[in-house]
Amino acid sequence: MFRLDGKVALITGAAGEIGSAVARLFRSQGASLALVDVNQQGVLALAEELSEAAMACQADVSTAGGCRRAVDAAVERFQRLDVLVNNAGICPRIPFLKSTEEDWDRIVAVNQKSMYFCSQAAAPHLRRTKGRIISVASYAGRAGAAANASIYSGTKGAIIAMTKAIARELAPDVTVNAVAPGAIDSAMVNVLAPDRLQALLQTIPLQRLGTVDEVAKAILFLATEGSYMTGATIDANGGWMML
Ligand SMILES: NC(=O)c1ccc[n+]([C@@H]2O[C@H](COP(=O)([O-])OP(=O)(O)OC[C@H]3O[C@@H](n4cnc5c(N)ncnc54)[C@H](O)[C@@H]3O)[C@@H](O)[C@H]2O)c1
Known part of the structure; x- marks a missing residue:
């Protein structure tokens, strides 16, 4: 279970x-990887760590062209694509009343447009392999972010709504799902002041931050065993919000 032997996965923000x-x-489960990020040094170092089964691809996925180039590079190298x-x-912290049009364009492009156009570029390849799309x-x-992240x-x-709409259009060939992490032990959350972090933890039934590995395991489930799920969003939030 949960193996990805012979499968090729493209990960943005890798x-x-x-x-x-x-x-x-994914690598530990046998996948070959296209590691896509604007941070060239970061993906090069990770590709080196993960062996020749991983390729580094510097690309800016905030444009449709960047998404297409990343997908093309992965397919050229591995000749197939199974998981996106x-x-x-x-997640820049900008108060609603101070947000500018430039902030809007940037955050929407990186977070939302990338999901749409990477999925569109990958879809023909994923149709051939009966593949999977998983978005974070x-x-x-x-619920809406607690502090200064309205555009985010x-x-x-x-992403949650587009996951449902794209899932309907790509069915029955490709499953399309999302994972919604809560407060994860990472720089994105650790910018909070200690007293705010403590207050936050008191509202989470599991009484701790999640780990990046716990998010990765939910994504692995959707990439492997979650074969009868499409259009779904899995919450990995320690019970912070229960739907
Ligand atoms: N960390 C959390 O608590 C948390 C909670 C909920 C959701 N998320 C989501 O999880 C995802 C990963 O977050 P993270 O905590 O690992 O953040 P991170 O900042 O560590 O990683 C994000 C990566 O995306 C890359 N990136 C940014 N713009 C890009 C672009 N235009 N093209 C290609 N790559 C680009 C960055 O270089 C970086 O490597 C994000 O979508 C985030 O919104 C995180």
Whole structure:
């Protein structure tokens, strides 16, 4: 169970905390990997760590062209694509009343447009392999972020809705699902002041932050055994919000 032998996965934002955890877990399960990120040094170092079964691909997935180039590079190298993980994302903390049009365009492009156009570029290849798309949404897309991330929250809600719509269009060939992490032990959450973090933990039934490995395991499930799931979003949030 949970093996990915002979499968090729493309992971966006692969140099980041959750992306690299997904890459290491997928590699341990036998996958070949296209590691995509704007951070060239980050993906090069990770590809070196994960052996010749992993290729580094520097690409900016905030444009449709960047998404296409990343998918083309992966298929050229491995001749197939089985799993797309739309993970690249940014969460600048900007108060609603101070957000600018430039902030909007940037956050929407990196978080939301990338999910849409990477999925579109990957779809013909995934149709051939009966593949999977898994996108990283967020608790914020369900409930709205607690602090200064209104645009971010909108992009994550959009990922949950687009997951359902794209799942219908790509059925029955490709399954399309999302994972919505809650507060994960990572730089994105550790920017909170200690007293705010303590207050946050008191609202989470499991009384701790999640780990990047726990998010990666939910993504692995959708990439392997979750064969009768499509259009779904799995919450990995310690019970912070129960739907
Ligand atoms: N960390 C959390 O607590 C948390 C909670 C919920 C959801 N998420 C989501 O998980 C995903 C990963 O978050 P993380 O905590 O690992 O963050 P991270 O900052 O460690 O990783 C994000 C990665 O995306 C890359 N990236 C940014 N813009 C890009 C672009 N235009 N093209 C290609 N790559 C780009 C960055 O270089 C970085 O390596 C994000 O979508 C985030 O919104 C994180």
